[in-house]
Amino acid sequence: MARPIDLIYSVDEVPPPAILIISALQHVAVMAITLIFPLILAREANLSENQVLDLVSLSMLGLGFATVCFSIRSHFVGSGYLSPAAYTAIYLGPSLFALRRGGLDLVFGMTITAGIIQLGVAPLLKRLRALLPPEIAGLVIAIVGLALASLGVRYSLGIDNGHAVKPKYIVVAGASLATMCILNIWTKGYGKMFCVLIGIVAGYAVSFGIGILDLSAIVPDSGVALFRLPRLDHVGLSFDVNLLAPFIVASLAATLRVMGDISNAQRLNDSEWVRPSFTSLAGGVSANGVAMIFCGLVGSFGINSYSSSIGLSGATGVTSRSVGYAIGMAFAILALVPPAAACFAAMPLPVMGAALFFTAAFVLTSGLQMITARMLDARKNLVIGFSFAMAVVADIYHDAFTAVPSVLQPIFGNGLVLGTTCAVLLNLITRIGVRQRASIKLAPGGINREAVEQFLSEQGARWAARRDVINRATFGVVQLLEVLGDPPDGIEVEASFDEFNLNVRVKYLGAPLDIPERKPTPREIVASEDGERLLAGYLLRRSADRITSRQSGDAAEVVLHYDH
């Protein structure tokens, strides 16, 4: 694990108390944006103003509990990385559908069911890893980034069903976003670390100044107490087997998002990150399951990990797990303070939009980096290109997809779910015919470097191998061919791959290769071609993670092993 240069506090480091608290509050402000989903549910369910505040308070408790679950490091629950939680649009369609069929009781019952499904899936993640390779995880993150940006633009411009842009919203969102960007790019230390929180505060101030901050809309006529234990009056539980399919699909999409987010959190802490730790991913998915059950029991909404917060920790360089615990504590306190619930519930839409748009940039580029670190052939290009396009199409032609059967609505009604489902299915289909072992025969009469380069490049793309590993292997084989010269019966190069290993076996007729341990001096290298051969052998030994040479009869072989 190598520390990235932009990191200020890594996952295991504990920032000083002041930075810890302000970092946590910054995440709280960004996470609170997603309270809009339980609020939509409350509005659709026609809850009273007091019940709405209770639901918001309990939802804040859910955010805190879920963040601690995600961030904790234990054997069964928790990813071990700072991974704040959020209410998600993934569950909006299924939950509103459940609300219409059986009221809030059914929404909460099915939310618990989705949590149980995630708990069941978590231990199987490692076995499913071939179906969910890193480039697909990168795709999921990129789609989430795009979805966040799209939502951010909608809120920033105040676009409603009539598609009219609200000029006041542009002023607020512009001021808030400009504050975040200026602090993030041109300042260091506190300015950079707290750019989003300061931008949100600036957005509230401008909103107040131009008259679009309306606290009275959320506060009951009787007023609010300073401290109050939220009541569970609106909570009940029921189950409907007909709703199982949409909630299974939604929970699988949420699982993929957790995997993408936790992978991203791991990557932020390790500049040499190449693939996710499945123990951490499984802990993250289990945490999501436990948090879903909690949210169902306290009468809240479907919860997930939060890509925006991961983007925020990447932008600010504060990825300490302790921040997750502080977030949990902050939400637990705020849940007892109804004015806080009112304040968050009244967050102006353009302020939400600016924060979403800002963090989306970091989420999107993280996903793209994960995709482009891999070599991609036509199959992988189609899988990623089609799936990305379908995610966009689902949002553009949203109305056209309302005609699909209700059981498929959770898939076609949400860009993230449709894109992810496409990626997993297309990846499965296009794996047909991809051999994990391939070979090429090089005829005698000279070293055919072009053939070796083309062979390894094509195979690397077919396997979506890491570009840097294939480059090392190409060098290794070409260097080896130079050392072997021109064996009488030519040379066979066989490459085999799985996600963790690349082995290149070079077979020829002749004496076994002597691989020197000693590094030649510059004088020896210049003095004769023997010195150059010594250097060649030494480079071969150093460039591969393991090299073995053996002979059987007249034939000999050299195996170059590369960790992947």
Add this chain to the structure above:
Amino acid sequence: MNSALNIGQSHDGGVCIVTLSGRIDSTNANDLMSQLTKLILAGEKSIVVDLGAVLYLTSAAFRALLVATDEAERNAAKFVLCSLGGHVRELFEMGGLLEVFTVHPSRAEAVARLG
């Protein structure tokens, strides 16, 4: 992938810049060695070899560069390398050759030092 070696040559003030691109191996290392030696023997006193566009180089290429370094020393010429990219830099490190050559991070810096 077009990986044949291309050798470009230009001058920036009194500094001769040799730009290499593609792969350098046993098939073309001698061409490179003779080109560099020719420049030194022609009286060039400051030579920068830009490796920024090199895909990889094998032991034959390292030998060519070491021979050119020796030749430059004999003729009181300055001979430096610049712009070693990720994989190429790794190969220099693996061979323990990074400290044998004078290496600058960029062409501009190399020219500024020699100019």
